[in-house]
Amino acid sequence: MLDLRLEYEYMKEDIDAAISKCLEHQKWIFGPEIRELEEKIAEYTGVRNCIGVSSGTEALVLSLRALAIQRKGDEYFSRDDVILTSPFTFTATGDAIIRAGATPVFVDIDPETFNIDPAKIREYLVSQSQLSKAQRAVGIIPVHLYGQACSMDEILEIAKEFNLFVLEDVAQAFGGMWNGKKLGSIGTAGTFSFFPSKNLGGFGDGGMIAADNDGISELVRMLLKHGGKDKYNVDHIGYNARLDTIQAAVLLAKFAYIDEFNERRAEIARMYQERLTEIKGIILPLSQSQASHVYHQYTIRVLNGKRDDLQRYLKEKGIGSMVYYPFPLHRMRVFQDRCIASGSLAEADHAVDEVLSLPIEPLMKYSDFEYISQTIKEYFSVKGNSHD
Numbered sequence: 001m002l003d004l005r006l007e008y009e010y011m012k013e014d015i016d017a018a019i020s021k022c023l024e025h026q027k028w029i030f031g032p033e034i035r036e037l038e039e040k041i042a043e044y045t046g047v048r049n050c051i052g053v054s055s056g057t058e059a060l061v062l063s064l065r066a067l068a069i070q071r072k073g074d075e076y077f078s079r080d081d082v083i084l085t086s087p088f089t090f091t092a093t094g095d096a097i098i099r100a101g102a103t104p105v106f107v108d109i110d111p112e113t114f115n116i117d118p119a120k121i122r123e124y125l126v127s128q129s130q131l132s133k134a135q136r137a138v139g140i141i142p143v144h145l146y147g148q149a150c151s152m153d154e155i156l157e158i159a160k161e162f163n164l165f166v167l168e169d170v171a172q173a174f175g176g177m178w179n180g181k182k183l184g185s186i187g188t189a190g191t192f193s194f195f196p197s198k199n200l201g202g203f204g205d206g207g208m209i210a211a212d213n214d215g216i217s218e219l220v221r222m223l224l225k226h227g228g229k230d231k232y233n234v235d236h237i238g239y240n241a242r243l244d245t246i247q248a249a250v251l252l253a254k255f256a257y258i259d260e261f262n263e264r265r266a267e268i269a270r271m272y273q274e275r276l277t278e279i280k281g282i283i284l285p286l287s288q289s290q291a292s293h294v295y296h297q298y299t300i301r302v303l304n305g306k307r308d309d310l311q312r313y314l315k316e317k318g319i320g321s322m323v324y325y326p327f328p329l330h331r332m333r334v335f336q337d338r339c340i341a342s343g344s345l346a347e348a349d350h351a352v353d354e355v356l357s358l359p360i361e362p363l364m365k366y367s368d369f370e371y372i373s374q375t376i377k378e379y380f381s382v383k384g385n386s387h388d
Contacts, residue, residue: 001320002197006363007261011253018249031245037252038208044255045182045190047210049217052243053224056171056193057092059207060141062241063167063189064100066219067139071165075237076101077138082340084124085141085169086116087328088348093143093169094329098338102138105340106330111347112286114145114299114355118154124342125162135340139165144173144183146299146324146357147199147265149291152178152186159187167191174200175262177292184210194251199265199296200258202247264362265295268369272298272358275373279380281306297324297357307356313379319372322357 008015022031034052042050053059068077077083083097087106097104107124110117125137140159142150150168159166166187170176174192176183184190194206211217219236222228227238273284283301287293302310307323314321328348330341359372 001322001357001359002361003363004196004201006361007254010363011257014253014256015250018253019246022246022249028245029242031248033245033248033252034243037243037248037255040252040255041192041208042210045185045210047185047190048212049210049214051209051211051217051220051224052248053207053209053220054241054243055205056191056195056207057096058224058239058241059191059193059209060092060096060167060169061099062220062223062239063191063209063211063216064096064102064139065223065236066216067165067167067188068100068102069219069236070213070215071138079103080135081138082135083139083141084116084121084137084164084342086143086145086348087330087341087345088114088325088351089143089145089169089329090171090325091329091332091334092171093141094335094339097141098335103135103338103340104329104335105137105342106328106335106345106348107342108345108347109351110151111351113148113150113288114351115148115150116140116142116155117347118151118158120342121155122158125158129162137162137164139167139188141167141169142187143169143171144176146285147173147176147294147296148285149173149176149178149183149288149293152181153290156186165189171195172198172296173294174198175258175292176294179290185212188213189216194247199262199294200251200254202254203250204244204247206243206247206251208243261362262294265298265360266293268360268362268364269293269295269298271369272360272373276300276376279377281380282376295360297322298360299324299355299357301351301354302356303354305353307354310376310379311356314372314375317375319375320359323352323355324357325355326352328352 038050168190171193189211224241227236228234
């Protein structure tokens with residue numbers, strides 16, 4: 001799916017120099033590379049503040065904790081505070097809500113984008129406003145899945161109407177845009193992951209929080225270092241959630257290539273679209289005019305119950321593929337009795353049985369891409385599946 005050795009060789013000189021600089025200055029905690037990375041990504045995304053943290057998961061938790069302190073004056077949200085998000089995402093999105101004290105409400109997805117459906121968000125909020133329930137909605141976490149932007153205009157309109165914060169989960173969409181704005185700069189705050197496989201990935205875990213609001217940013221900076229400006233005299237229940245200096249150095253070196261690599265991903269996606277568009281039995285990713293898709297994953301839908309068979313066929317031919325994700329969050333044990341399902345969540349349940357992500361390595365050889373495309377065509381042709 002992804003050959004990180006290729007990327008390292010491509011950027012080797014820059015990465016080695018960045019690491020060597022760290023070895024010389026030996027400032028491993030809050031070294032100068034962290035501030036430089038924060039400033040460059042703040043400028044890139046168009047926000048006032050960026051704060052490096054230890055992972056994308058902690059970016060979500062720290063942001064939610066800061067929002068609880070700022071909006072409620074409490075260390076955590078309560079179980080009666082509900083936060084709406086997608087059930088079709090990595091588990092971290094949902095468990096961050098629980099770790100921040102709130103209850104996740106899973107809202108179904110748009111089957112074309114795989115992202116949370118704004119119409120379903122409104123449907124839930126309107127239904128709750130007409131009932132005298134203890135639960136109160138406080139926020140929305142839209143997940144820009146696979147590098148595809150959520151419908152942010154509608155989500156922001158709903159959030160304004162119901163007085164909700166919007167925390168963007170941009171773990172898979174660094175560099176993506178919606179209506180000319182970088183993802184992560186549109187909502188109340190945005191969170192990023194620098195896990196090695198991400199479009200901008202480090203040599204280990206790492207993450208970042210983007211926020212125009214100075215109050216949120218100040219709280220996050222306190223929470224990530226044990227809860228205070230002075231670690232020996234703290235104000236809040238905090239964490240040891242710093243971004244490592246050496247990770248910041250690697251990310252700075254790789255950041256210079258992010259636009260080039262995102263463009264390469266988009267070009268591979270365009271070639272997939274051209275080669276696979278006439279195959280019956282699969283649905284290709286949607287391209288939205290308002291969005292700049294950065295294709296963290298190139299994910300197709302395989303219809304008629306043939307996803308697993310196609311994946312086995314590709315494996316036999318030496319081609320990797322992945323199912324992101326095999327289980328929706330509302331079906332996981334960890335969320336039982338800890339979440340609310342808004343409606344049947346039928347689209348998310350269908351998606352887990354049909355999605356298949358194909359290789360989209362930015363440095364993929366053209367011959368490899370052609371082999372993958374041709375093998376998929378052969379599967380549907382040789383097995384007669386194209387007419388099912």
